[in-house]
Structure formats: C-alpha cells, structure tokens
Amino acid sequence: MASISKLSASAAFASSATSFTRSSQQQQNQPMCFAYPRKRIAIFEKSISSSKLSVRAGQRIAGSLIVRCSKVDGNGSSVKRTTLHDLYEKEGQSPWYDNLCRPVTDLIPLIESGIFQKAISTSSAYNDQFKQLVQSGVDIKMSYWELVVKDIQDACKLFESIYDDSDGGDGYVSVEVSPLLADDTETTIQAAKLLHKKVNRRNVYIKIPATAPCIPSIKEVIANGISVNVTLIFSLARYEAVIDAYLDGLEASGLNDLSRVTSVASFFVSRVDSLVDKLLEKIGTPEALDLRGKAANAQAALAFQLYQKKFSGPRWEALVKKGAKKQRLLWASTSVKNPAYPDTLYVAPLVGPDTVSTMPDQALLAFIDHGTVARTIDANVSEAEGIYNALEKLGIDWGYVGSQLELEGVDSFKKSFNSLLDSMQEKANSMKLVNM
Numbered sequence: 001m002a003s004i005s006k007l008s009a010s011a012a013f014a015s016s017a018t019s020f021t022r023s024s025q026q027q028q029n030q031p032m033c034f035a036y037p038r039k040r041i042a043i044f045e046k047s048i049s050s051s052k053l054s055v056r057a058g059q060r061i062a063g064s065l066i067v068r069c070s071k072v073d074g075n076g077s078s079v080k081r082t083t084l085h086d087l088y089e090k091e092g093q094s095p096w097y098d099n100l101c102r103p104v105t106d107l108i109p110l111i112e113s114g115i116f117q118k119a120i121s122t123s124s125a126y127n128d129q130f131k132q133l134v135q136s137g138v139d140i141k142m143s144y145w146e147l148v149v150k151d152i153q154d155a156c157k158l159f160e161s162i163y164d165d166s167d168g169g170d171g172y173v174s175v176e177v178s179p180l181l182a183d184d185t186e187t188t189i190q191a192a193k194l195l196h197k198k199v200n201r202r203n204v205y206i207k208i209p210a211t212a213p214c215i216p217s218i219k220e221v222i223a224n225g226i227s228v229n230v231t232l233i234f235s236l237a238r239y240e241a242v243i244d245a246y247l248d249g250l251e252a253s254g255l256n257d258l259s260r261v262t263s264v265a266s267f268f269v270s271r272v273d274s275l276v277d278k279l280l281e282k283i284g285t286p287e288a289l290d291l292r293g294k295a296a297n298a299q300a301a302l303a304f305q306l307y308q309k310k311f312s313g314p315r316w317e318a319l320v321k322k323g324a325k326k327q328r329l330l331w332a333s334t335s336v337k338n339p340a341y342p343d344t345l346y347v348a349p350l351v352g353p354d355t356v357s358t359m360p361d362q363a364l365l366a367f368i369d370h371g372t373v374a375r376t377i378d379a380n381v382s383e384a385e386g387i388y389n390a391l392e393k394l395g396i397d398w399g400y401v402g403s404q405l406e407l408e409g410v411d412s413f414k415k416s417f418n419s420l421l422d423s424m425q426e427k428a429n430s431m432k433l434v435n436m
C-alpha cells in the first residue's frame with residue numbers, strides 16, 4: 001500500500017475555488033466571483049521559475065472563488081453595483097472569478113467593492129516558501145503540495161465568513177487531485193481523502209474529474225462526508241452519471257445530517273463549440289454552418305433541465321429530509337474562443353437559479369461592462385432541444401464530442417502539471433547551485 005506521504009506527493013494539486021461573503025450586520029452581501037483556473041498554474045509556474053513562461057493553450061488548473069460584495073455601505077448609501085450583483089441578487093446565480101493568486105489578499109479589492117481591479121501578484125510570491133522547502137530537503141512533488149495547500153488554506157480563511165454567513169452554501173475553495181490519477185478509481189479516492197485531511201478546512205472542495213473511472217471515486221468521497229467539485233463534464237450522459245454518484249454517495253454516507261456535504265458539477269461550455277464548430281465546418285452545408293456557435297449553450301440548457309429533473313421526486317425528497325443540498329451546476333469554460341462571437345456568449349444565455357458561472361478576466365470584464373441579466377437558461381428549452389437534435393441529425397456524435405473533449409481536457413491538465421513540476425525542478429537546481 002502506498003504510504004500516505006508518497007500518495008499525497010504524487011497526487012497533484014490542482015486548483016482552488018472559494019466563495020466569500022462579507023459579514024457585516026449593516027451590510028447586505030452579494031456575491032461576485034473568482035476562480036482559480038488556467039492562468040493560475042501559469043502564474044504559479046512563472047513565480048516559481050522566475051523565467052519567462054507563457055500561458056500555454058489548454059493549460060489550466062481550475063478552482064474558483066466566489067465573492068460577496070456589499071450592496072450598501074455602512075451609512076446605508078448605495079455603492080457601485082455591477083451586473084454581478086444583479087446576477088446573484090435577482091437571478092440567484094453565483095458569479096465566480098476564474099483566477100487566483102498569492103497572496104490571496106490581493107483579491108480583497110474585488111471582494112470589497114465588487115469591482116474588478118488588476119491587482120494580481122505574479123512576481124516572486126512563491127520563492128521564499130519554495131526555497132525553504134528545497135533547503136530542508138523536501139522533494140519537488142511534496143514541495144508543490146506544500147505551496148498549494150498553503151494557498152488553499154489562506155483562501156479558505158479569507159472566504160470563511162462567506163461560508164458561515166451562507167450556512168455552508170457558498171465560500172468554498174477547491175483543490176484538485178492530481179490529473180495523473182484521472183484513470184485510477186482507488187488512488188483518486190485515497191488522494192481526495194488525504195488532500196481533504198491536509199487542507200483541513202470546512203470550506204474546501206476537493207475537485208475530482210468526471211472521467212468514467214472517477215465516477216465511483218466521487219460516490220465514495222461524498223459517502224465519506226467530503227464535499228466535491230466535479231470537474232471536466234462535457235456531456236449530458238456523463239453529467240447524469242455525476243448526479244447519480246452524488247446521490248449514491250449521500251445515500252451511502254450513513255450521516256444523519258447531510259447539510260455539510262455539498263457539491264458542484266462543473267459543466268464545460270465554450271470548448272464544446274470549439275470542437276463542434278470544426279465538425280460543422282467539415283460538413284460545410286449551409287445548415288451545418290448556420291449551427292456554429294450554438295451547440296454549447298444548447299447542451300448547457302438541457303443540462304439544466306436534467307438538473308431540475310434529478311433533484312426532484314421521492315428519491316431526492318428523502319435526502320432533503322436529512323438536510324441534503326442540491327449539487328449545483330457550475331458553468332466552466334465561459335470565455336469566448338472564437339473572436340467572431342459575442343464576448344458574453346457563454347455567460348448571458350446561461351443565467352439561472354442555483355447555478356454558478358465562473359468567469360475569467362475576459363468574460364468578467366465583458367459581463368460587467370455590457371452583460372445583461374435575465375433568467376435565460378430555461379427561456380427557450382424547445383429551441384435548445386431542436387438545436388441538439390438537429391446537430392445529431394447532421395452527424396454530430398454527442399458521445400464522440402464528450403469523450404474527445406474529456407481526453408483533451410485530462411491531457412492538458414497532465415501536461416500542465418508535469419510542466420510545472422519540471423519548472424520547479426529547474427528552479428530547485430538553480431537554488432542549490434546558488435547555495436553551494
């Protein structure tokens with residue numbers, strides 16, 4: 001059996017998601033979001049290596065922060081509101097900012113004001129801790145974990161009041177098990193447990209990919225009372241399996257109070273269009289070309305229908321009696337990849353209650369600037385069904401789309417992770433030379 005330290009060293013970190021709330025009795029809170037995605041690992045890598053490392057396509061390590069900002073100041077006067085406030089207050093959707101940094105306190109302006117400010121530190125934030133670790137003989141993988149766990153714990157602390165104010169509804173920080181374990185059910189379970197134990201915070205989400213081998217892991221981890229952010233969901237079929245794993249896990253948990261075991265299901269959006277558009281261009285008929293840019297949101301709208309169906313009825317009601325909370329749908333991959341499309345394409349049409357919208361800088365700025373807030377996710381379900389079916393009729397195989405995107409997603413996670421470890425090794429080597 002792998003030792004705990006070996007296992008945790010090999011189970012890579014991934015990301016962190018948090019949600020916040022300011023706890024002032026005089027102020028009402030509103031969420032606004034942060035996440036901890038693709039750029040995060042690049043920032044991490046840049047800081048570690050202090051050489052010029054660019055963000056590589058597909059590089060990401062996700063997670064998120066949700067921030068509640070005040071609606072009124074202490075005197076009751078209005079402070080500047082953004083569309084993000086409306087999103088949360090009027091439509092019940094939590095916006096998350098898809099980025100994270102060290103020190104996490106750089107995020108405070110965003111939390112406090114709800115206004116996006118460029119305040120992310122990218123310089124040498126990790127150097128001191130990393131140097132200490134290297135000098136005390138800690139190996140690279142374990143050093144990585146130490147750095148990551150510190151970020152997660154710091155962010156958890158920052159977001160703790162949101163977690164408390166929302167009665168455990170928001171204020172989470174996510175950290176992902178190693179992407180290298182995506183095809184290993186049992187090791188993923190062990191890694192998730194170890195990670196949960198190491199972070200040791202109430203408001204941490206352990207991220208687990210929705211690969212077929214990890215579906216049983218999700219059930220088992222939930223059954224152990226650990227909250228999970230299920231990531232890399234690209235298809236309706238897999239999404240249903242994810243919901244079932246959550247329900248199975250809750251039922252198997254043996255807990256009398258299920259209210260502290262929560263989950264989000266991270267459903268990826270824009271990447272679906274990136275792939276389906278290519279397939280449609282190959283088909284090339286006017287009908288096919290006309291469907292470009294429509295697949296992702298159509299599938300997402302149907303995912304929301306599935307969510308509503310699965311979280312209702314006798315099975316769900318029995319769990320509700322024990323305090324169970326719905327596994328919220330989280331829209332991931334919301335930045336527009338095709339510049340010809342509107343820059344809020346994967347945010348504005350996906351607004352709905354009890355959901356989360358993660359937004360990286362581009363989507364966040366666009367949505368604050370000119371986003372519109374209205375319940376759109378189920379405004380036209382029959383149109384979404386029509387698009388989904390029309391695509392299938394044209395030869396788009398939704399099974400292929402889901403599995404191909406999953407393959408690419410897991411692969412890019414692995415590459416990012418290995419690349420980061422290489423950078424850390426280089427940095428460690430240079431430090432040792434300097435120290436000799």
Ligand SMILES: O=C[C@H](O)COP(=O)(O)O
Pocket residue numbers: 037038058060062063098266270271332333334335358
């Ligand atoms: O959480 C995941 C990210 O939102 C993925 O975004 P991306 O498809 O733009 O890399």
